[in-house]
Amino acid sequence: MITGRAAKSQPTISEVALAAGVGRATAARTLGNYGSVSSDARAKVLAAAEALGYRTNALARSISTGVSKTVGVIVGDIGNPYFSGVLRGITDTIKARGYDSIILSTDENLHNEIDATSVLSDKQVDGVILASAAIGAADIRHIDSLIRRRTPVVLLDRVVPGLDVDSIVINNRAIAKKAVQNLLALGHRRIGYIWGPTRSPSDNSREGLDESIARTLWSDRERIKGYLEALDENGVGVDPLLISSTEKTETMAAHAFELLMALPEPPTAILAAESPAMIGVLHGIRRTGLTYPAGISLIGFDDTSWSEVLEPPLTMVRQPLLALGNTAAERLMLRIGGFDGPGQIHTLPAEIISRGSITHCPEATPTERSEVKPRFEQQSQ
Amino acid sequence: MITGRAAKSQPTISEVALAAGVGRATAARTLGNYGSVSSDARAKVLAAAEALGYRTNALARSISTGVSKTVGVIVGDIGNPYFSGVLRGITDTIKARGYDSIILSTDENLHNEIDATSVLSDKQVDGVILASAAIGAADIRHIDSLIRRRTPVVLLDRVVPGLDVDSIVINNRAIAKKAVQNLLALGHRRIGYIWGPTRSPSDNSREGLDESIARTLWSDRERIKGYLEALDENGVGVDPLLISSTEKTETMAAHAFELLMALPEPPTAILAAESPAMIGVLHGIRRTGLTYPAGISLIGFDDTSWSEVLEPPLTMVRQPLLALGNTAAERLMLRIGGFDGPGQIHTLPAEIISRGSITHCPEATPTERSEVKPRFEQQSQ
DNA sequence: CTGTTAGCGCTTTCAC
DNA sequence: GTGAAAGCGCTAACAG
Numbered sequence: 162m163i164t165g166r167a168a169k170s171q172p173t174i175s176e177v178a179l180a181a182g183v184g185r186a187t188a189a190r191t192l193g194n195y196g197s198v199s200s201d202a203r204a205k206v207l208a209a210a211e212a213l214g215y216r217t218n219a220l221a222r223s224i225s226t227g228v229s230k231t232v233g234v235i236v237g238d239i240g241n242p243y244f245s246g247v248l249r250g251i252t253d254t255i256k257a258r259g260y261d262s263i264i265l266s267t268d269e270n271l272h273n274e275i276d277a278t279s280v281l282s283d284k285q286v287d288g289v290i291l292a293s294a295a296i297g298a299a300d301i302r303h304i305d306s307l308i309r310r311r312t313p314v315v316l317l318d319r320v321v322p323g324l325d326v327d328s329i330v331i332n333n334r335a336i337a338k339k340a341v342q343n344l345l346a347l348g349h350r351r352i353g354y355i356w357g358p359t360r361s362p363s364d365n366s367r368e369g370l371d372e373s374i375a376r377t378l379w380s381d382r383e384r385i386k387g388y389l390e391a392l393d394e395n396g397v398g399v400d401p402l403l404i405s406s407t408e409k410t411e412t413m414a415a416h417a418f419e420l421l422m423a424l425p426e427p428p429t430a431i432l433a434a435e436s437p438a439m440i441g442v443l444h445g446i447r448r449t450g451l452t453y454p455a456g457i458s459l460i461g462f463d464d465t466s467w468s469e470v471l472e473p474p475l476t477m478v479r480q481p482l483l484a485l486g487n488t489a490a491e492r493l494m495l496r497i498g499g500f501d502g503p504g505q506i507h508t509l510p511a512e513i514i515s516r517g518s519i520t521h522c523p524e525a526t527p528t529e530r531s532e533v534k535p536r537f538e539q540q541s542q
Numbered sequence: 543m544i545t546g547r548a549a550k551s552q553p554t555i556s557e558v559a560l561a562a563g564v565g566r567a568t569a570a571r572t573l574g575n576y577g578s579v580s581s582d583a584r585a586k587v588l589a590a591a592e593a594l595g596y597r598t599n600a601l602a603r604s605i606s607t608g609v610s611k612t613v614g615v616i617v618g619d620i621g622n623p624y625f626s627g628v629l630r631g632i633t634d635t636i637k638a639r640g641y642d643s644i645i646l647s648t649d650e651n652l653h654n655e656i657d658a659t660s661v662l663s664d665k666q667v668d669g670v671i672l673a674s675a676a677i678g679a680a681d682i683r684h685i686d687s688l689i690r691r692r693t694p695v696v697l698l699d700r701v702v703p704g705l706d707v708d709s710i711v712i713n714n715r716a717i718a719k720k721a722v723q724n725l726l727a728l729g730h731r732r733i734g735y736i737w738g739p740t741r742s743p744s745d746n747s748r749e750g751l752d753e754s755i756a757r758t759l760w761s762d763r764e765r766i767k768g769y770l771e772a773l774d775e776n777g778v779g780v781d782p783l784l785i786s787s788t789e790k791t792e793t794m795a796a797h798a799f800e801l802l803m804a805l806p807e808p809p810t811a812i813l814a815a816e817s818p819a820m821i822g823v824l825h826g827i828r829r830t831g832l833t834y835p836a837g838i839s840l841i842g843f844d845d846t847s848w849s850e851v852l853e854p855p856l857t858m859v860r861q862p863l864l865a866l867g868n869t870a871a872e873r874l875m876l877r878i879g880g881f882d883g884p885g886q887i888h889t890l891p892a893e894i895i896s897r898g899s900i901t902h903c904p905e906a907t908p909t910e911r912s913e914v915k916p917r918f919e920q921q922s923q
Numbered sequence: 924c925t926g927t928t929a930g931c932g933c934t935t936t937c938a939c
Numbered sequence: 940g941t942g943a944a945a946g947c948g949c950t951a952a953c954a955g
Contacts, residue, residue, distance in 0.1 A: 171691060173948055184926040189950065196951090199924060214687070219664040220610070221948035224601045225931050231665075240626040248620055252647065261661055263644040266633065280642055283600040284612075306595075310552060411847060443851035466792060467848040470824035554932055565942040570934065577935090580940060602932035606947050 172213040181209035192217060223285060231261050232493060233281035233289045236317075237269045242436060242465050243480065244292070247317065250486015251290060258494055260287070269294045269378070269409075275303040282306070288313040288493045296376055298323035313496030315489050319379040326504040327496070329489040331480050331511040333380050337387030337432070340460050340478060340513060344430045345395050348522035349458060353421045353428035354388055355414050356381070356438035357404035365401045373406070384434050384462065403428055414441020415448070422449055422457075429522045433461035439468075439475065458519035473517030480511045553594040562590035573598060604666060612642050613874060614662035614670045617698075618650045623817060623846050624861065625673070628698065631867020632671060639875055641668070650675045650759070650790075656684040663687070669694040669874045677757055679704035694877030696870050700760040707885040708877070710870040712861050712892040714761050718768030718813070721841050721859060721894060725811045726776050729903035730839060734802045734809035735769055736795050737762070737819035738785035746782045754787070765815050765843065784809055795822020796829070803830055803838075810903045814842035820849075820856065839900035854898030861892045 178188035183202050190196040191206040192215070198206070209215075223229040232255055236244040244266075252262055263286065267273040271294045281289055291314060295301050301323055307314050308326070316328040344352050358381065360373035374382055385404070392399050402424060405417035414433070418441060421428055433439040439461035446453060453459050454473065461468075464477035488507055559569035564583050571577040572587040573596070579587070590596075604610040613636055617625040625647075633643055644667065648654040652675045662670055672695060676682050682704055688695050689707070697709040725733050739762065741754035755763055766785070773780050783805060786798035795814070799822060802809055814820040820842035827834060834840050835854065842849075845858035869888055 175948080185949095186927080186951085187925060189948095190925090193950075197924065202925080216660070217664055218605070218666065218948055220601050220605045220666050221931090222950075223931095224599070224605055224933090225948080225950045227931080229601070239620070239629055240623070242621070245621040245626060249647075261644065261646075261665070263642065265642075266630075279597070283597055284642070285599065285601050437847070440847050440851055443848075447851060447853065447855075465848075466818070466821050467824075467846075470821055470828060471852060472828065474828075556932080566933095567935085567943080568941060570932095571941090574934075578940065583940080599932055602947095603934075605949085606932080606934045608947080
């Protein structure tokens with residue numbers, strides 16, 4: 162029977178076998194590099210394949226082996242340099258192992274993420290690397306169903322409770338804490354936090370804050386916890402007004418910054434929890450006519466290639482993007498290979514790259530400055 | 543016969559049919575949304591599918607329909623904001639049409655690109671969007687073989703001669719020319735070009751330059767042609783020494799810039815042909831202690847979110863990234879849908895966003911300044 | 924080492 | 940509207 166689509170047909174293994182004068186299986190064996198074939202037969206098959214322009218149909222192979230040699234990668238936003246950096250690490254190592262990747266971007270929207278897992282599941286990927294937007298145990302059904310299908314899953318950038326999988330992250334809390342400690346050591350007491358957890362604008366209680374933190378992405382949550390810990394441990398009161406609560410866009414970050422600066426007691430330093438947040442802050446700085454670090458000290462997460470070309474350059478937290486990607490991919494490969502140990506959290510170290518965007522708090526007295534002992538990183542780059 | 547992989551088995555359509563008490567075909571029809579099924583049978587099938595947790599096997603479907611509902615996208619570098627922006631445009635529109643994408647990055651390496659096309663071809667994608675690193679008719683065999691397989695191909699960012707396909711690009715030459723004209727109008731006569739075609743460092747003849755231009759990516763080629771045209775048409779001599787010829791990395795761009803500035807007659811303005819080139823230039827500026835625009839005027843291709851937060855902000859060429867992606871995807875969908883007209887070049891307009899990084903040439907006399915009439919864009923943003 | 928044969932899970936005639 | 944059966948291109952037992 163000839164179906165309509167035959168028009169577009171490509172040579173199949175049977176045709177190659179026919180042309181080579183060998184059996185179907187022999188042709189399949191040489192073309193698929195398995196079993197053993199006499200070098201004579203092999204040569205004939207190869208020649209015939211070449212002549213006919215044979216290309217193996219990966220779909221047909223996958224369906225009969227049950228292995229697609231493809232992994233799915235679900236990220237929050239391809240445009241974010243964090244993800245594009247990690248992606249490079251991932252694709253490099255999986256490619257080296259003969260796998261391909263299909264990349265999906267969710268805009269940090271759980272619904273899109275659920276769709277994405279379905280797509281990957283239907284496409285029979287051998288494993289999934291996922292930067293999940295899931296917060297609590299309530300929204301992990303889609304991940305669970307992947308796991309029930311025995312599809313290995315590795316979590317990226319975030320830990321999701323209730324899941325027995327590997328997670329590849331950085332020491333968000335510790336590094337955020339260290340950043341704030343640096344600021345405290347310079348005498349800053351009012352430290353603004355941009356890209357904070359979304360909460361109702363009217364509620365400025367510590368309780369409301371803590372509650373909103375529980376409803377935030379793991380990485381963001383850890384970062385703000387580090388911020389709070391540093392403040393609490395040093396006896397510096399937390400002012401929820403200093404923690405922005407806007408939508409996570411550059412524009413809103415700029416807006417949030419301007420709001421903070423318009424406060425009766427504005428911050429003297431800012432911690433921006435992601436690179437787009439920092440861009441927003443810088444916009445705000447230009448608009449308000451401020452200068453840094455004299456007018457305001459700046460430190461942010463996710464170093465980028467442009468943070469060094471500003472004048473002065475920006476002090477930033479740098480994540481080991483390639484290593485994160487490599488590790489995620491390696492763990493996934495291990496699982497695909499059959500390893501079945503308990504899920505682990507792999508915490509890679511981030512570092513603070515000290516440049517010129519933070520300085521002493523202008524209002525601080527020398528005494529205040531020495532209350533907290535400095536913890537500076539050595540100068541890099 | 544039970545094969546090993548059965549361990550990992552998922553419910554199949556047959557099992558659903560069995561559970562629903564209908565025939566295989568009826569189940570397939572309702573689950574695949576084709577043919578017609580009595581609403582009674584349909585309900586039973588749906589219920590059974592739900593109960594068993596049935597998920598359609600996209601691979602099996604693809605192999606029997608010959609359609610994978612997947613398109614391949616091959617870009618030069620996912621980390622480049624140009625590509626991540628276009629990618630968003632592409633994925634948005636193909637997703638809306640029920641397609642998924644598999645994204646591959648080549649590092650602008652033709653060999654990787656050839657591999658990528660093979661992978662996509664083997665995976666039976668329904669179409670390919672490709673930012674090809676191919677220069678001339680010599681390296682289009684892989685693209686040709688895609689076309690011979692009747693796989694629609696749309697070219698992105700670059701035109702490749704000898705191919706009857708749609709190409710989605712911007713008016714590179716015109717916009718580069720306009721950028722240079724703006725500079726000329728301000729009295730600049732020595733205008734440096736960063737990210738120029740690679741050529742032997744010893745050869746600084748115009749012939750050597752023209753030759754190297756012929757061996758460059760189409761988009762780069764058009765841009766430098768625009769640069770040369772503006773110069774030639776205004777009787778300003780072209781000095782090949784002003785056109786950098788280094789490897790295309792930020793580091794080398796910085797190096798190239800410093801080399802230009804060390805010339806006996808250094809440039810008074812710079813055109814950076816891509817955003818990483820501009821980052822390199824800015825690094826160079828910091829290292830040499832220069833300031834812009836007083837010390838040197840700066841204009842570059844590929845506006846980014848950070849170009850506006852520099853002080854002063856950067857005057858940049860902005861490409862309509864989303865529109866480029868949308869158009870590429872739409873044309874591809876059209877071709878996949880069976881449209882078979884001749885390939886066309888779709889040229890979308892880029893624009894110059896005037897900010898504060900260019901100014902009058904300090905050395906120019908008022909007469910010189912007025913020799914070329916200004917062509918400024920209106921201020922935007 | 925090689926050919927035959929039976930699947931993989933789905934779609935698609937074709938008769939009923 | 941529905942079921943039986945053939946087929947997509949490949950891999951994998953099994954016998955020889």
